[in-house]
Amino acid sequence: MGKKTALTFYGGVNEIGGNKILLEDGEVRIFLDFGQSFSMGADYFTGWLAPRAINGLGDYFEFNLLPKMKGVYSKEQLTERFKHLFCARPEINAVFLSHAHIDHIGQIMFLSEKIPIHCGYGTKIFLESMEETSPVDFGNHPYERFRTGHEIGVAQLVVEPIHVDHSIPASYGFIIHTSEGAIVYTGDLRAHGPRKEMTEEFVEEACGADPVAMITEGTRMGETRRRRNYSESKVKELGDQIVSSTDKIVFATHYGRDTDRFRTFYEIAKDNGRKLVISPKTAHLLSRLVEDKHLRLPDPMKDEDIRVYYKRKRTGSFQEKDYYIWEREFMDKMVTHEFVHEHQGEIVMDLDFYQFAELVDIKPDPGSHFIHSMSEPFSEEDIEDEVMHNWLNHFKIVFHQLHASGHLNREQIIDVINRVKPRKIFPIHTESPQQFKATSDRVHQVNYGRKCII
Numbered sequence: 001m002g003k004k005t006a007l008t009f010y011g012g013v014n015e016i017g018g019n020k021i022l023l024e025d026g027e028v029r030i031f032l033d034f035g036q037s038f039s040m041g042a043d044y045f046t047g048w049l050a051p052r053a054i055n056g057l058g059d060y061f062e063f064n065l066l067p068k069m070k071g072v073y074s075k076e077q078l079t080e081r082f083k084h085l086f087c088a089r090p091e092i093n094a095v096f097l098s099h100a101h102i103d104h105i106g107q108i109m110f111l112s113e114k115i116p117i118h119c120g121y122g123t124k125i126f127l128e129s130m131e132e133t134s135p136v137d138f139g140n141h142p143y144e145r146f147r148t149g150h151e152i153g154v155a156q157l158v159v160e161p162i163h164v165d166h167s168i169p170a171s172y173g174f175i176i177h178t179s180e181g182a183i184v185y186t187g188d189l190r191a192h193g194p195r196k197e198m199t200e201e202f203v204e205e206a207c208g209a210d211p212v213a214m215i216t217e218g219t220r221m222g223e224t225r226r227r228r229n230y231s232e233s234k235v236k237e238l239g240d241q242i243v244s245s246t247d248k249i250v251f252a253t254h255y256g257r258d259t260d261r262f263r264t265f266y267e268i269a270k271d272n273g274r275k276l277v278i279s280p281k282t283a284h285l286l287s288r289l290v291e292d293k294h295l296r297l298p299d300p301m302k303d304e305d306i307r308v309y310y311k312r313k314r315t316g317s318f319q320e321k322d323y324y325i326w327e328r329e330f331m332d333k334m335v336t337h338e339f340v341h342e343h344q345g346e347i348v349m350d351l352d353f354y355q356f357a358e359l360v361d362i363k364p365d366p367g368s369h370f371i372h373s374m375s376e377p378f379s380e381e382d383i384e385d386e387v388m389h390n391w392l393n394h395f396k397i398v399f400h401q402l403h404a405s406g407h408l409n410r411e412q413i414i415d416v417i418n419r420v421k422p423r424k425i426f427p428i429h430t431e432s433p434q435q436f437k438a439t440s441d442r443v444h445q446v447n448y449g450r451k452c453i454i
């Protein structure tokens, strides 16, 4: 026998996000996700103090923010000092992405462009939309797109992607058939969303695979205080109550790429005879995602209930030349701060925290509403949260918290483990791996960069 089957974790260890899992089976090596940690380098980098692009990966390596592995990274990213890490033939056979959240994809631009990246059709659309509407460049990798039911061979490995319900479409878990047996990777998933049957299908397949190991997410494993978490349908019901009982404007903020939440607010607006006002960025993403009929999303160009908000820029007179080319596409659907001000009672408006300065122009009536449809701050001293409330108080806007999490709760994680019965459990994407230990003696300690033989 050659080299054994093994897992090494280079991210998602004792932290929520940043998944980067090396799976080795004999000579074959693949990465499951290649994400950026949310807290990445928070001890060294903050705000405008960021790793310098000019130094390639040098600033990351300085603080051990990326593994110093050979045959993984692109030549351009490796400065003189690290050029010994470059291999003309990469030592990684493939990378599989579970979904398009930054903590799962955020560092793929550093990978050698000879390494094929496998992802869902929807994930590829998200990557392209991000590249078109922001300065990010993920690099020219060869992409292979998959759907549930595909079986992807990488030498002797067979990887089965299976859809799961999460807070972004095109999310998958994987069953990887290795020479030691099946390894299950959950990616991120939930069981209370509008597509919970997809998660159920994944869990059933995982049970049937009789896995030797399961890599499971544990975002909510250590939840102590009762956070206000609803199902998506409850978010809709409570949101509808807020909108139907006011004649003022209702602002809402949610994760831009959570299309389930988008649909929830779209339907709330429509049911109340209001227009939904969205940003050009959301309009751009929707216009790309409508291609995927599974997602049942409205086309922002054709839908009568959608308007697109244009901020004042340079000339201040909303001329085409003021906007990026990709933004100009939706100018037929344009509304400005004046329109919003004059039609406050007829509008539900997506308003991201970073766009709050628009409130100065919109001048909402006192007693207007703001629905924060994202997770509550994790710490008591969250500065952005404090600033958000200062703005809302200044404009006398009523605050509401309404969110459905993208993750399984503690009971549901334990239930999945008990059903799948893997021989070994590797908890990642969690700040509470010790909570897993308390539930089963099959739980293995995950240490950054330490190889676990299967």
Ligand SMILES: [Zn+2]
Residues within 6 Å of the ligand: 099, 101, 166, 188, 406
């Ligand atoms: Zn996620």
